[in-house]
Amino acid sequence: QKADIGLIGLGVMGSNLALNIAEKGHRVAVFNRTTARTTAFAQSAGALAERIVACDTIEALAAAIRPPRPIILMVQAGKAVDEQITLLRGVLSANDIIIDAGNANFRDTVRRFSELRGSGLTFIGMGVSGGEEGARHGPSIMVGGTEDSWRRVEPVLTAISAKYEGEPCAAWLGNGGAGHFVKTIHNGIEYADMQMIAEIYGILRDGLGMPPKEIGGVFGEWNRSRLNSYLIEITATVLAADDAATGKPIVDMILDRAGQKGTGKWSVIEAQTLGIPATAIEAAVAARVLSSMKAEREAAEAAYGKLSAGSFGRDKAAILADLELALFAGKVAAYAQGFAVMDAASKEFGWGLPLPTIAKIWRAGCIIRSQFLGTIAEAFEAGGATRNLLMAPAFIAMMKEAHPSLRRMVARASEEGLPVPALSSALAYFDSYRQARGTSNLIQAQRDFFGAHGFERIDAEGAHHGPWAGEA
Ligand code: 6PG
Numbered sequence: 001q002k003a004d005i006g007l008i009g010l011g012v013m014g015s016n017l018a019l020n021i022a023e024k025g026h027r028v029a030v031f032n033r034t035t036a037r038t039t040a041f042a043q044s045a046g047a048l049a050e051r052i053v054a055c056d057t058i059e060a061l062a063a064a065i066r067p068p069r070p071i072i073l074m075v076q077a078g079k080a081v082d083e084q085i086t087l088l089r090g091v092l093s094a095n096d097i098i099i100d101a102g103n104a105n106f107r108d109t110v111r112r113f114s115e116l117r118g119s120g121l122t123f124i125g126m127g128v129s130g131g132e133e134g135a136r137h138g139p140s141i142m143v144g145g146t147e148d149s150w151r152r153v154e155p156v157l158t159a160i161s162a163k164y165e166g167e168p169c170a171a172w173l174g175n176g177g178a179g180h181f182v183k184t185i186h187n188g189i190e191y192a193d194m195q196m197i198a199e200i201y202g203i204l205r206d207g208l209g210m211p212p213k214e215i216g217g218v219f220g221e222w223n224r225s226r227l228n229s230y231l232i233e234i235t236a237t238v239l240a241a242d243d244a245a246t247g248k249p250i251v252d253m254i255l256d257r258a259g260q261k262g263t264g265k266w267s268v269i270e271a272q273t274l275g276i277p278a279t280a281i282e283a284a285v286a287a288r289v290l291s292s293m294k295a296e297r298e299a300a301e302a303a304y305g306k307l308s309a310g311s312f313g314r315d316k317a318a319i320l321a322d323l324e325l326a327l328f329a330g331k332v333a334a335y336a337q338g339f340a341v342m343d344a345a346s347k348e349f350g351w352g353l354p355l356p357t358i359a360k361i362w363r364a365g366c367i368i369r370s371q372f373l374g375t376i377a378e379a380f381e382a383g384g385a386t387r388n389l390l391m392a393p394a395f396i397a398m399m400k401e402a403h404p405s406l407r408r409m410v411a412r413a414s415e416e417g418l419p420v421p422a423l424s425s426a427l428a429y430f431d432s433y434r435q436a437r438g439t440s441n442l443i444q445a446q447r448d449f450f451g452a453h454g455f456e457r458i459d460a461e462g463a464h465h466g467p468w469a470g471e472a
Helices: 012-023 035-043 048-052 059-065 077-093 106-116 129-136 148-162 178-207 214-220 229-239 261-275 279-291 293-302 318-347 356-359 370-381 393-416 421-433 439-452
Strands: 005-008 028-031 052-055 070-073 097-100 121-127 138-143 170-174
Touching: 005 012, 005 059, 012 028, 012 048, 012 129, 012 148, 028 035, 028 059, 048 052, 052 059, 052 129, 052 178, 052 261, 059 077, 059 318, 070 077, 070 121, 070 148, 077 097, 077 106, 077 178, 097 106, 097 148, 106 121, 106 178, 121 129, 121 148, 121 178, 138 148, 138 178, 138 370, 148 229, 170 178, 178 261, 178 279, 178 318, 178 393, 214 229, 214 318, 214 370, 261 279, 261 318, 261 393, 279 318, 279 421, 318 393, 318 421, 356 370, 393 421
Parallel strands: 005 028, 005 070, 028 052, 070 097, 097 121, 138 170
Antiparallel strands: 121 138
16 A cells, blocks of 8 residues: 655654654655664554555655655755755656755745756645644644645645644645745744743843742743743743752753754844844844853953842832733734734735734644734734734734833843843834834935935925035
8 A cells, every 4th residue: 555645854853743644544655864763763653653654765765655746855954955856856756746844944945946847846845833742743834835736735734733723723825935934934933932031031030039930930820811822831841840960940050052043044134135124033033143152241241240130129029010011012023023024025925925824823833822823813814914913903902001011121121231132122113113203314314414315305205415415
């Protein structure tokens, strides 16, 4: 009996996805560059092994799948994907579908589409979110490619995806690089969410002098209301955990240096290229970069002195209530930015990205899953967020309630020297966005002064110059 689908790359994500596919009743043929891993995987699959066909060559993989063959690539983004595509081109035939399920840069995906054009093969660029657990039991799946190619793989992808109240968190989002673009922005938002949570943790730790377990309790509490989300939930769990070796809270034993693999940075680059401010995401990416400069930060602390701890304020209950709302307001701004980037990209690349659907397939399975995404989907469906989420009636109401807290907490943190780069960027974005008369009249005057760039007047059409001609 031939397999329904193939999968290449048995790393953590690939093996879990293969088990998920098998569990949903599909026969899956698997291949890994190192055969030992393929063998070990098949041996460890338990009862699911009967639906797993272990292949030790790419030819065997192709032969094991019923044509037209869908094959998922779950290999490291970049060169490895191109190498596997080249190998597959030698063994596949017309109508077979190559599905790149890694965290590809959507520009690579666009290139791969054009390289495969005329080959008879179909290509899909698919974003998969949810980490190990998601891959095994139901990730959120963002598909880019032709609608026809999606129809062909829809049954298996919806079967393996997460479900939100029964609705599959898998959807076709548009042609070409649409799926990988949306996954990239998902990760950009993920960076902002994580950074803002870390900033609040910093205030609780250094401003209020709270120990990890108590901070974990606060996040656990917040997880029961408007901040309810996977990232808040795991933050509470992480903060409660002890290190097996020392018995101390594990967070206190972890070096404050965060890594990154590229998707956050790409979101920022694409936002800039599209001319959309995504400042909370930018701040989060920059914060990771700064975190990596550990030795420099140590030297700077020695030069400038250490911050005094525990002086944030006395009324702890009031501060905690403010921090919860501040985090929520920051989150609103970050999501508004992320969705604005997707909206602009959709227009630029002609994708027709379905923003409400994107919010819906992020409600379960993915890393940024939350109750809040349901609110976003409703706002888009009600048609009130045509320009920016911040203009949806429900969001206007939420921000009116929450921004004073964000303002107070950013101000207080700044006075204490506690860094809140993402939260303060979110606030600055909000304040700039809501200011009908800003200050770039002065920028225009300066540009005209030194470069005769001209400016528009508030009372007349056309380009004008100031009275400083000849003074530069
Ligand atoms: C997900 C995650 C996942 C991963 C990324 C981002 O949606 O399941 O976003 O794709 O965590 O690699 O991670 P970095 O923090 O390593 O850039």
